[in-house]
Amino acid sequence: MQLPALRWRYAFACLALLFFIGCRTGEAVEFTFDLADNSEDCFFEEVRRNTTCYLEFQVSAGGQLDVDVTLTNPHGKVIYEQQRATFDSHQFNAEATGVYKVCFSNQFSSFSHKIVYVDFQVGDEPALPGIDEHATVLTQMETSSQSIHKSLNDILDAQTHHRLSESKGRKRAEDLNEAVMMWSALETGIVLLIGFGQILILRNFFANRKTGDSRYSQLR
Numbered sequence: 001m002q003l004p005a006l007r008w009r010y011a012f013a014c015l016a017l018l019f020f021i022g023c024r025t026g027e028a029v030e031f032t033f034d035l036a037d038n039s040e041d042c043f044f045e046e047v048r049r050n051t052t053c054y055l056e057f058q059v060s061a062g063g064q065l066d067v068d069v070t071l072t073n074p075h076g077k078v079i080y081e082q083q084r085a086t087f088d089s090h091q092f093n094a095e096a097t098g099v100y101k102v103c104f105s106n107q108f109s110s111f112s113h114k115i116v117y118v119d120f121q122v123g124d125e126p127a128l129p130g131i132d133e134h135a136t137v138l139t140q141m142e143t144s145s146q147s148i149h150k151s152l153n154d155i156l157d158a159q160t161h162h163r164l165s166e167s168k169g170r171k172r173a174e175d176l177n178e179a180v181m182m183w184s185a186l187e188t189g190i191v192l193l194i195g196f197g198q199i200l201i202l203r204n205f206f207a208n209r210k211t212g213d214s215r216y217s218q219l220r
Helices: 002-019 141-217
Strands: 027-035 040-047 052-061 067-072 079-086 087-093 097-105 116-120
Touching: 027 040, 040 116, 052 067, 052 079, 052 097, 052 141, 067 087, 079 087, 097 116, 116 141
Parallel strands: none
Antiparallel strands: 027 116, 040 097, 052 087, 052 116, 067 079, 067 097
16 A cells, blocks of 8 residues: 555656755755956856855966955955965855855956856755655655765766866867967978078079079170
């Protein structure tokens, strides 16, 4: 008699997993943006008091892969700051309710723009419906669902970091290819210029010889 109930519970748990794939936190902002040279971009997030927040960033391309980061609370107090950082993470507990501001500065660079990845998570991960909301002992099916959900989150994190690494490697390869193409074009131009110059020198040499022979014959 309990078999239909277990089937329905299993189906509900699977639907919950499908619905919550990628929803690792109550509120999460994850994006990549282009930070222009000699500029500063700021982003704002409203956070309630006593909420746990997590900030992670990584410069994936541009210049020396460094950027200045500043995180301030609603009262303008700096709670986190990094200079010339490539990647870092910071977890904090909001002391006041209001809008928190995180700024990325590239003002120290006058010609190279940066591509920055940002992951700002606010609050704890929401409970899985029908699994984490009851106080009874979890069944083996529910425990497996929790384990699958955690594994999926770990896979999402790994995929994100692999995409960043792939983007960084692709950018370096493109820059190297561009440098090789420029040097090849420059060397080709130099070779052509030298060859053209040698032809002109040889032509002038034979032209001067013919002129000298004609003058010598006239004197005779």
